[in-house]
Amino acid sequence: MGDRFGTVAAAYAEHRPGYAAEAVRWAIAVAPGSRVLDLGAGTGKLTAALVDVGAQVTAVEPDPAMRAELCRALPGVRAVAGNAESIPLPDASVEAVLAGNAMHWFDMSTAGPEIVRVLTPGGVLAGLWNVMDDRVPWVAALARVSGGAAIGPRDTLSTWPAGHLPATATGFAPPETAAFPHGQRRTADSLVATLATRAGMLVMPAGDREAALGRIRAFLASRPETADGEFTLPMLTGVLRFRADPDR
Template identity: 65%
Template sequence: MTRIDNGPERDRRQEDSRSGGQRLPNDERRLHSSSFGAAAGAYAEHRPDYAQAAVRWALEPAPGPRVLDLGAGTGKLTGTLLAMGVDVVAVEPDPAMLAELRRGNPAVRALAGSAETIPLPDGSVDAVVSGNAMHWFDMDLAGPEIARVLAPSGVLAGLWNVFDDGADWVAGFAAVTGSAAIGPRDVPASWRVEAAGMHLPRKGGDARFDSPEQAEFPHGQGRTADSLVATLGTKAGVLVMPERQRDAPLSRTRAYLESRPETADGAFTLPMLTSVLRVRRS
């Protein structure tokens, strides 16, 4: 595990990112966040799960076992929670994503709803977690809703799977693919600047929550060139492209992977990190 400093310099970067830095305008954010249903099957097949150590750290301060997976998508984080024996309920707004979640996790209570309108009673969960989704929430509305459903001293945690660009070939992969396909949360350095404090309420910005803590956990994923290209095809930056433009970043990526000794010959391990932000309800 890597703990990340929460000092003044990071607070300054948080304010910079909140002031508009890299965040999408609301209309673009809605377009991107609603794009995944068209690729729900591919998302369920190719997106990675989450490091159990990261999930354990996220839930460590929770006062009890009841967990809400919010913006649960096709159930990638839900499945990790289930494997850990957690008492989980999932909430997802997209009908196609919710259908995949229910198909893959038939025993889970899975509800239609959103972060801005959570279909649960007050104080009904001890933790709210969100996997690769919290950056889509309208926190002006979602923050009070999350605080409402959390028990006293409950935990809110966002988890993001990011490519570990400490490996040369992964850094090259990110450069070749381009920012239209790989967003700012997809590599560690950008994630720390853009995600920290922007999507989690924090002391001084929302008195319902204490200041955030951050940590990162190694989480390698088995891949082939085909499956990694398919994973890239489930990114919002690709899904919102006009169809005629989607082939270009995917073709560049495939050519790059076929040119690298680390990835040219069958299966390989994609170095990843599960990055976590957590806060406690005041």
């Protein structure tokens, strides 16, 4: 599925949210200036946040169109082709590996040992996900109207963190979890464009996709919170943080 994102790389870069800065700092759990791998970096949403907190970042992304958007936005960052199951970095070369809205695509039975290989002993693996705050009534209603293809089982706070835990994470201690308030300024049109980049939407037949987006447009037009001008989409950045075994 991950290769489908390349077809909407420019829209992904424009519309997908970044990550709460405090979530990124907590996820790294290492000193400023540390070597960090952004794994499955996409168009560089998390990469940019890592640069902002002072990390020395290497971005690994398999899709050439997504990687091109990252390089355009962040020309000073080293970005290389690769994936979680085959990481093109030397052994023990980074203090932290982060994945933004990507860890659920990894085959952790293969990716777990690869991540352990590139981490220094006791290093950090962290997955970050932006989730909508469905404690807010209009957000919960939007999730119901949108359907699982647009707002799926990992996209709301009510599924955090159970729906995000990887099947296996051999070589790591049990995860710590935290969630940090976040928000994204949107209009009805830009929120529809954001939801159109979701994985489930990309695989839908064109007619079904347009029907779903039409329902979302109609809902947003009907709500006082979203009908006119800009609004803040209430979100949180949830983090799963794992420590690698220091004695391996």
